[in-house]
Amino acid sequence: MSATEYSLDLRDIRFVLFEQLKVDEALKNVPKYADFDRDLYETMLESAADIARNVLAPINKVGDREGCKFDGKGNVTTPPGFKEAYKTLAEAGLVAAGMSPEHGGVGLPHAIDVAMHEMLTGSNTAFSIYPGLSRAAANLLASHYTPEWLRDIVVPRLVGGQWGGTMCLTEAGAGSAVGDNRTRAERTEVEGLYLLTGEKIFISGGDNDMTENICHLVLARAPDAPAGTRGISIFLVPKFNFDETGTLGERNDIYVVGIEHKMGINGSATCSVALGANGPCKGWRLGKEGQGMEIMFHMMNEARIGVGIQAVSTASSSWLNALAYSQDRVQGSSIESMRESDPPRVTINQHPDVRRMLMTMKVQVETMRSLVYSVANRLDRAEHGAEDERDYLLGLVELMTPIVKSHGSDVGFDVCCMAVQVYGGYGYTGEYPVEQNLRDSKINSIYEGTNGIQAMDLLGRKMRKGNGALFMSWLNECNLELEAAKATKRLDDEVSALERARDQLGQTAMYLGGLGMQGNLKGAMLQSSPFLTLFGTVVLGLHAIWQGRIALEALDAGGVSAADQKFYRGKVLNAKFYAKNILPKATALAKTIQAGDESCLEPGLFEA
Numbered sequence: 001m002s003a004t005e006y007s008l009d010l011r012d013i014r015f016v017l018f019e020q021l022k023v024d025e026a027l028k029n030v031p032k033y034a035d036f037d038r039d040l041y042e043t044m045l046e047s048a049a050d051i052a053r054n055v056l057a058p059i060n061k062v063g064d065r066e067g068c069k070f071d072g073k074g075n076v077t078t079p080p081g082f083k084e085a086y087k088t089l090a091e092a093g094l095v096a097a098g099m100s101p102e103h104g105g106v107g108l109p110h111a112i113d114v115a116m117h118e119m120l121t122g123s124n125t126a127f128s129i130y131p132g133l134s135r136a137a138a139n140l141l142a143s144h145y146t147p148e149w150l151r152d153i154v155v156p157r158l159v160g161g162q163w164g165g166t167m168c169l170t171e172a173g174a175g176s177a178v179g180d181n182r183t184r185a186e187r188t189e190v191e192g193l194y195l196l197t198g199e200k201i202f203i204s205g206g207d208n209d210m211t212e213n214i215c216h217l218v219l220a221r222a223p224d225a226p227a228g229t230r231g232i233s234i235f236l237v238p239k240f241n242f243d244e245t246g247t248l249g250e251r252n253d254i255y256v257v258g259i260e261h262k263m264g265i266n267g268s269a270t271c272s273v274a275l276g277a278n279g280p281c282k283g284w285r286l287g288k289e290g291q292g293m294e295i296m297f298h299m300m301n302e303a304r305i306g307v308g309i310q311a312v313s314t315a316s317s318s319w320l321n322a323l324a325y326s327q328d329r330v331q332g333s334s335i336e337s338m339r340e341s342d343p344p345r346v347t348i349n350q351h352p353d354v355r356r357m358l359m360t361m362k363v364q365v366e367t368m369r370s371l372v373y374s375v376a377n378r379l380d381r382a383e384h385g386a387e388d389e390r391d392y393l394l395g396l397v398e399l400m401t402p403i404v405k406s407h408g409s410d411v412g413f414d415v416c417c418m419a420v421q422v423y424g425g426y427g428y429t430g431e432y433p434v435e436q437n438l439r440d441s442k443i444n445s446i447y448e449g450t451n452g453i454q455a456m457d458l459l460g461r462k463m464r465k466g467n468g469a470l471f472m473s474w475l476n477e478c479n480l481e482l483e484a485a486k487a488t489k490r491l492d493d494e495v496s497a498l499e500r501a502r503d504q505l506g507q508t509a510m511y512l513g514g515l516g517m518q519g520n521l522k523g524a525m526l527q528s529s530p531f532l533t534l535f536g537t538v539v540l541g542l543h544a545i546w547q548g549r550i551a552l553e554a555l556d557a558g559g560v561s562a563a564d565q566k567f568y569r570g571k572v573l574n575a576k577f578y579a580k581n582i583l584p585k586a587t588a589l590a591k592t593i594q595a596g597d598e599s600c601l602e603p604g605l606f607e608a
């Protein structure tokens, strides 16, 4: 494998989609998908794989090395090849293929869309942020909050790739605390039209040379709005104003004033943006005043799942590259022949410690993929199910979103890190892709709400919602899968280990709930990140068992090719490895949390 080749695992992607989730069969009676079948899904997957390998991967390294350029006059130039690649992506209909045909998309199920997204992202993470934000903006605008005329002009252009989208929340004094947002929006005589002033920072795609217009979705507050998140509204602020036919007019006064020099995702322009500094900056309000956070949550939730996909995709590429390298790199001799005078040299994949790393990466990537795709699949099922089933499924999606985002990004980063370790010194150099992947993947734990904020959301809000109703739904799913796995009679140890971990998770949740009820909120929140990791560790263990069961059933059915036997055996070994090597961390976390140590909270310890 060459140093820059992108590696993707279509076999595993197909396994999750068509053998585990059975996306094609599950949706075939849904009218919306009446014309879709496995062949069409395969064609779409192949087309994304083709663009990933042949269009985006070749410009990944140059994007990292050259980054974006800012001319000091508000204009950003993306790295060589990005503009052409965006055009290719748009012509293939892949900017937002999941959007419905009435909005210019193909209307693919979320699960297929996510799989395509994984390939496009894994081949060039920095590039994928531009279409990712356009897609999220289109989805938000297609919701019922938007004035119709605005939606009809903007959404097809975002989906078609002529225009781009951004999300503008962060300000110098308002990062995690979005409610401290100070950008102002003055009403005008035209209903719904405002003039904005302020400055946003860290805005991905704040300007680019790939699309003819950019629609910024900006959080700001009217002058008399209440403090905090209740006073925040959301506005569509175009780079170029446009009329009711969509024809572009004069430049709106929203300009990039600087770009960041970053650790990774260098091809993605991270911009400081000034609004209304030198002239009128027009913004159209979406929804009502004060509804800004509620509406923006549409985009943020999509973006959080998007971060999970990003985490899987980079980790997957790192793991596959490390595997290929380990099959090629000759170093040392096998442990059995070490005492011989001139033992034969072996490839490093023969060394037990390297195999441990390979297995850890494999199982983490494959279970994360399973989790992310299954969340997308629940969204598909929710859209077309009966009302009570819909609430149940959406509740599960809500509960899993911080786990997908945060546990996914932590585990994804660890996998990228381990891949560097497998390469040894070469992994630390820019010669191989794992070094860039590691840098690119760090952002996942920071943006779209830091992992710390996600953990507080999980523990403080989602675990408590409906007196633990979401958690009970997850327990129900967990138990159903464990029963199914028991029926194979070959995963007994793994099921028992998962049952223990599930119970420890439940006890820990009760313990933390108890701290909350005693009024010790600090003590409870101190444990929110370990709790998220504990929950995520159990969830991925469940996915390892789920996949192991499907693999055993496939082997039992017979008629399996040699390549598939190896693949399915790998899934069964995943379940075994996870239960013995990774799941015990859940026990350790449960004990650590319940030990209730609060030493770091002692007043004075960290105060200046």
Ligand SMILES: Cc1cc2nc3c(=O)[nH]c(=O)nc-3n(C[C@H](O)[C@H](O)[C@H](O)COP(=O)(O)OP(=O)(O)OC[C@H]3O[C@@H](n4cnc5c(N)ncnc54)[C@H](O)[C@@H]3O)c2cc1C
Pocket (backbone or CB within 6 Å): 166, 167, 168, 169, 170, 174, 175, 176, 177, 201, 202, 203, 204, 205, 262, 265, 270, 443, 446, 447, 448, 449, 450, 451, 452, 453
């Ligand atoms: C490359 C890049 C791209 C970005 N793209 C966008 C974008 O497109 N649009 C956009 O709006 N923003 C974007 N951001 C901003 C990003 O979302 C913020 O950086 C992030 O929300 C954290 O805010 P902050 O950097 O101000 O950190 P802070 O909020 O200052 O947080 C610093 C640390 O304190 C912790 N912390 C803060 N408050 C609490 C609390 N109450 N309880 C516990 N811990 C807390 C955090 O978890 C973190 O560890 C981007 C950032 C980067 C680096």
